[in-house]
Amino acid sequence: MKHIVILFITIANVLFAFGQEKKNVITNNIEVGYDKTTFIVFGSEVDFFDVGSEDLLFEITAKPNIVKLKGAVEGFRETNVTIVTKKGEYYSFIVKYNANPETLNHIFTTDGNPVLMDKEEFKEQKEQASLLKDFDYVEKKISNETPINTLSSFEYRMGLAVSGIFVYKGNIYMKLVMTNKSSIDYNVDALMFSVQPRRKSRRATSTQDVYQQPIHSKNLPKSVLANQEVKNILVCFVPFTISNDNVFDIQLVEKEGSRTLNVKLQSKHILSAKIIQ
Template sequence: MKKLKLLLVQLSLLVLGYSPAYAQQSAGPGPAVGVTPSSLAVSLYKTSHLVFPFAVKSVDRGSGEILVEQDAALGNVLRVKAGKPGFRETNLTVITADGGLYSFLVTYAADPAVLTLLLPEATPPGSVPALVGETGCNEASAQRDAARVAADKTPLPGRRDNKFGMQLALRGIYVRGETMYYRLRLRNNSDIPYAADGLRFLIRDKQHTRRTATQEQELQPCYVYGGPASVAAQSERDLVVALPKVTLPATKYLAIRLMEKNGGRHLQLKVPYHMLLRAKPFSLPKGADDRIVSF
């Protein structure tokens, strides 16, 4: 009788889809790791500033009784104030472009002791998957890698356009992962300052007839190092533009167009498909993290 009861229990567990082995496999990779929140006191009459190492991509308020605004010019700065005096303790969660997750417990203080917090990189880095923007680039990695490219002074084959005392030069193309980096130099040999109105990257057909509609595709940069592309008289500046990785057939080329604001000194470079294929690869040294380093 005991054996029969035991058999019935085992059959019931199998019908319910349970077994000790199955339960062990469903346990998951391990226990969740908690993120300890930082303390943040805010006031009704004073503005607190949170300065993050990378651009802020997501903000979640636990209550509408705190006011949060992202600085339009500096994407890595948040302004925080109290919506009313004496609000109940609430929370604030911020995610940055590098995947850093920051958690705060927010309380009211009429006169906060600290009004500006300079936040370090999240530890461990990549608390959440690094965010990829609409351009397909990881903005945080693009920012770091563009600085490495700017520091590389190796002369590479490039293209130049000279007009009206202005020069736009492509001084190298680099690639890492799914992102390509274009190192540009803008030189102003005139006595008139140059203010750029736009820097565009266009994929175009090499040849087209009047009966055929011209098709072009614009690539959107995910990061520009050294911008904006404006140059004082008798000076020069370097730019590094991060774009999604692209290769082209022999029938197309990449056009880099620089337009002058309220002027006519427009410049253009034509980059053939074979120059894109000669992009210089680079990677981090062994054991290094994803911080800015020299080659």
């Protein structure tokens, strides 16, 4: 009986405390896109957060009172985000997809004063905006390009192909195609990029592989349905080159399956990338 009384008192205290802080609860509807980043600025540092769906990318920036949101996939379903600041302010957001959000910066400061952004953060936002603009430009320019010397891998009635390599403002863009000619859907677990020795010795280990992280990507599917082809997958990398002793490996891994595909690019393929004017 003593335990029950203690439990009751604890619950009552929590409810009372919540009632006292209820005035700090703010609920908002916000729109988030896939190609544009939405920022939320709070009056104090973020202490706790919860994101309702993995289709929504959430990141606390170098300034811990600023977070950024972006769609991991296009057209994601409505979801929610919960945030609690170190001042105990509780925020609840309903997040809806919009390819072109009307508002990209949401500011919730308690004192009403403007938020000052340091030079590094401003530079990062400016570079990100410039990259997205460049990405859209490249996508439009190569939309009607006829594939020349396509590099591909086709096994298990599943195909992965590089239908074009391009350079714009120094960055490297690769256009990919995934083709499923089987009767079984192909669920994508990972698409990985790495620089590997062209001929691995028997003593070679995974440490010889240097993984390359794209700085942006678009149209990457979660799955390729049976008898479906997904075109116009675009990934972008900072400038890089490889020696003749290495290859640039693109690996597509199936989720809960064994259909792993690899396309290997040589140095000459990257150096022959088409320049976008």
